[in-house]
Amino acid sequence: MEDESPLSGTGGHRAPSLLFPMEAVFEAFVAKHLSKQLIQPLLLKTQGRPHRLVRHREQNWFRLKPDLVVREPTQDLIVLDNKWKLLDGLKANGTEKYGLSQSDFYQLQAYGQSHLDGQGEVVLIYPPKDRIL
Numbered sequence: 001m002e003d004e005s006p007l008s009g010t011g012g013h014r015a016p017s018l019l020f021p022m023e024a025v026f027e028a029f030v031a032k033h034l035s036k037q038l039i040q041p042l043l044l045k046t047q048g049r050p051h052r053l054v055r056h057r058e059q060n061w062f063r064l065k066p067d068l069v070v071r072e073p074t075q076d077l078i079v080l081d082n083k084w085k086l087l088d089g090l091k092a093n094g095t096e097k098y099g100l101s102q103s104d105f106y107q108l109q110a111y112g113q114s115h116l117d118g119q120g121e122v123v124l125i126y127p128p129k130d131r132i133l
Contacts, residue, residue, distance in 0.1 A: 023084035027067050030082055030125055038070065042077070045069045051114035066111050078121040079111040087126050 027046075035044040046068055052060035070078040081104070088099040104124060112122040 023082070026084050026127055027082045030080075031068055034068065034070075034080075041073055043071050043073075045071060049115075053110060053114070064107075064110055064114050066115060069115065076115050076120065078123060079108070079115050080123045080125055081108055081111065082125045085126065086129050089129070 031044060031046050038044055047065060050063050050065040053062035053064060054060070066079045067082045068080040069076050070080070083104060085099075088096070091097065091099050108122045108124060112118060112120065116122070
């Protein structure tokens, strides 16, 4: 099975396969394009500095490390979290909420409190449905 293509086909052709973690590719894409749009003195930091939700018996538990942080030289302004999943426009109602995950919003709330002291913006970024291959 080594060096075989993951696609099924006919014939005796072999092709090496390349698999990419698409969430990492999406995060790099967003970071590249967003950083070009910021005006100085704003900076985009990838993988913001980590915080912990809990300190217990001299140990830090539950690491919080956002995907992207927009900051001025002295403070963080915006925390952004990339999600590699599609929103479902057919679920645009109060019950299904586009297929959004409540845990993603809890995570964003924790980022806002830990990284921004409750002051600033928190943003979830999803890929546009028409751009997914």
